[in-house]
Amino acid sequence: MTTTPAAAPQISFEVETTVPTTHGTFAFRAYRDLVTGADHIAVVATRPDGSAPGGGALVRVHSECLTGEAFGSLKCECGPQLDAALNIIHEQGGVVVYLRGHEGRGIGLVDKLRAYRLQEDGYDTLDANLALGLPADSRQYGAAADILRDLGIDEIRLLSNNPEKRRQLVEHGIVVSELVPLVVGVGADNEGYLDTKRDRMGHQLPGHLPSDG
Ligand SMILES: [Zn+2]
Structure with a gap:
């Protein structure tokens, strides 16, 4: 019997090192994206019993956001x-796959700020991209699926509100047994942004978002 060889992975594993953070200590595993040239990181925490996260692991597939993460x-x-x-993930064990x-x-930093400028004139987050001739969302998750497979994980509980992320991971061969909601950081400055993600982009968010200011 012959088996069909799996498609070549989109990523190559480069190095693993242990990094203490304000959230706890993690293994940081660096990958190179052979399609886009970006460097991605898998931030891995063991389970409370010390075992590596395997099937059914809690996983966050997180998109780089310089403005939100570095500048608040x-x-x-x-x-x-x-x-x-x-x-x-530090508490339960699991992985944050951080995609650069x-x-x-997916439109890049300069066009993101161009879209913000249009939002000052009243465009919402989706229409601003479209007005610039850019896609509403061009993010691809094939690299994330390959990183999970490299970690020996082919079934996950996905920490996300975004069904499109789930759909793409499933398309790339990852079983997503559950979408675990992650609703934090809601405030007066981003209520409209989150409303658009819910009403126009299919994100699973509460109907009336709580505001913390
Ligand atoms: Zn952001």
Whole structure:
């Protein structure tokens, strides 16, 4: 009997090192994306019994967001989402797959700021991209699926509100047994942004979002 060889992975594993953080200590595994040239990181925490996260692991597939994560921008909730994901994964064991080259849902930093400028004139987060002739969301998750497979994980509980992320991971051969909601960092400055993600982009968010200011 012959078996069909699996498609060549889109990523190559480069190095693993242990890094203490304010969220706890993790293994950082660096990967190179052979398609886009970006460097991605898998941040891995063992389970409470010390075992490596395997099948059914809690996983956050997180898109790089310089403005939200490095500068604390309140226009999105990426910073608080990443913080919360690292805390949960440190506690329960699991992986944060951090994908670079995903700034502004894939349009890049400069066009993201161009879209913000249009939002000052009243465009919502989706229409601003479209007005610039850019896709609403061009992020691809094939690299994330390959990184999970490299970790020996082919079934996950996905920490996300985004059904499109789930759909793509499933398309790339990862079983997503559960979508675990991650609703944090909601405030007056990003309510409209989150409403658009819910009403126009299919994100699973509460109908009336709580505001913390
Ligand atoms: Zn963001």
